[in-house]
Amino acid sequence: MLFPKTLDYYQIQLTVMLENERYGEAIALLRFLLQCQGQEERHYEEWQALLEWLETAFPQYIHSTEGTNSDLDPDEPDEEELSRRNAHFKLAEDSLYADKMLHIVMEEPLSEQTMLALGQLSHLTGNNKIDEALVEWLQTSKLPSLLQYRVLQTLHKRGMQGNITFTRGQEEVDIDIEALPLTQAEFPVSVQQILDRVAQHTEVKEPTLYYFAQELWSQFVMSIYGTQDYQSMLIEEDLAMDIWAATLHQIVSESLTGSRNEEEIRAMYGITENIRFRFEQAYRTMKQFISAGLSE
Numbered sequence: 650m651l652f653p654k655t656l657d658y659y660q661i662q663l664t665v666m667l668e669n670e671r672y673g674e675a676i677a678l679l680r681f682l683l684q685c686q687g688q689e690e691r692h693y694e695e696w697q698a699l700l701e702w703l704e705t706a707f708p709q710y711i712h713s714t715e716g717t718n719s720d721l722d723p724d725e726p727d728e729e730e731l732s733r734r735n736a737h738f739k740l741a742e743d744s745l746y747a748d749k750m751l752h753i754v755m756e757e758p759l760s761e762q763t764m765l766a767l768g769q770l771s772h773l774t775g776n777n778k779i780d781e782a783l784v785e786w787l788q789t790s791k792l793p794s795l796l797q798y799r800v801l802q803t804l805h806k807r808g809m810q811g812n813i814t815f816t817r818g819q820e821e822v823d824i825d826i827e828a829l830p831l832t833q834a835e836f837p838v839s840v841q842q843i844l845d846r847v848a849q850h851t852e853v854k855e856p857t858l859y860y861f862a863q864e865l866w867s868q869f870v871m872s873i874y875g876t877q878d879y880q881s882m883l884i885e886e887d888l889a890m891d892i893w894a895a896t897l898h899q900i901v902s903e904s905l906t907g908s909r910n911e912e913e914i915r916a917m918y919g920i921t922e923n924i925r926f927r928f929e930q931a932y933r934t935m936k937q938f939i940s941a942g943l944s945e
Contacts, residue, residue, distance in 0.1 A: 661864050667764050668799075670732045673710040676703050699761050706765065707735055736772035747773050755786050759796060767799050771806035780809050788815045793941070794872035801874075805829045822875035829874075833867055839885045840870055846894035850917055862901045865939075869897075872938050878931075891918040896931040900939070 659682060666675040679700040683693060703710070709731060740746045750773075753766040770779055783800050786792070792800070794817060801813070805826050814823045830836045844866045851859040873879045881889055895918035903909055915921075920928045 664761075664764075665864075667761055667768075670729050670768055672703055672707045672732065676700065676707075676710050679703070702762055702765065706739075706769075707732070709735070732768060733772040736769045739769070740773060747776060747779055751779065751782055754800075755782070755790075759793065763796070764799060767803045771803045774807050780804060780807060784813055787813060791816075794818065794938070795868060798871040798874060801826065801829050802831055805831060817873075817876055820876050824875050836870060837883055839890065840882050843882065843890050843893045843897070846890060846918070847898050850898065858898075858901050858905055861905065862897055865901055865935075866897055869935060869938055873934070878934050888924065891920065892924065892928050892931050894918055895920050895928060896935055899932060900935050 659678065663675060663678055663682075666672070666678065679696050682688075682696050683700070736746075743749070747770065750766040750769045754763055754770070757763070770783075773779060783804060787797060787800055797815075797817060801824060804813075809826050811827075812823050812825050814821060816822070833841070844863065847862050847866075848859055851862065870879065870882070882893060895914055898917070899909070899911060899914045902914065915925070915928065
């Protein structure tokens, strides 16, 4: 039986694997989860459906239970290359394959299959109709912020150039597709340093808190990319970094322990009364992101 926090950990790991096209590892993890007892029936149904989808879409991974590339021949293609080949093989077999992937993304309920379909579309380059459909969808539909970002990443990987203007939350943003980060390491140094400040207070004494802080920060910065809140993180000054670091620490601590300890955490990061209002604004922004994520 998996404890709630352990289940959360595996769900996060599964999402990361799918986002990074580590399909062999995802299949192995799903097989493991299906063997665990004591979970809600809906979890088993979701895991089984996703496993069957992966095995159908990526049959080359069915017998790959190790899930890592560490023991592979260095001349063997990596998972991204295998995914690219698979997408083109599927397209050669079925001329409507791209349309089917677009249908999954744009018409079916948001799920792991949505992200898998976006991954396939990122490899089917040279088809401007795909770009046009995704851009129009971004501009005319009210999409979850993280899904918006995944669509932007797909357009980037497809080689699209120029800017896209659309609505994120209550703001109109203008995004340079070529400058969009594809990995956390590509985000500006100031954004990464905010997480580093949380690490200084938690990495050794509270490694679980730091792990969840990493995952929440990754999702959060993608969800607000291009907005005024995101722009506030790009100001390389200690005050702005400390406000966001304290906010992240505060919210993850609440999630894990159920208690606020706000004064203690604010003291850690030097959040005095005269900047408390800015801290509370950042706190509300991050809480809204979490609430939206739970309701989507």
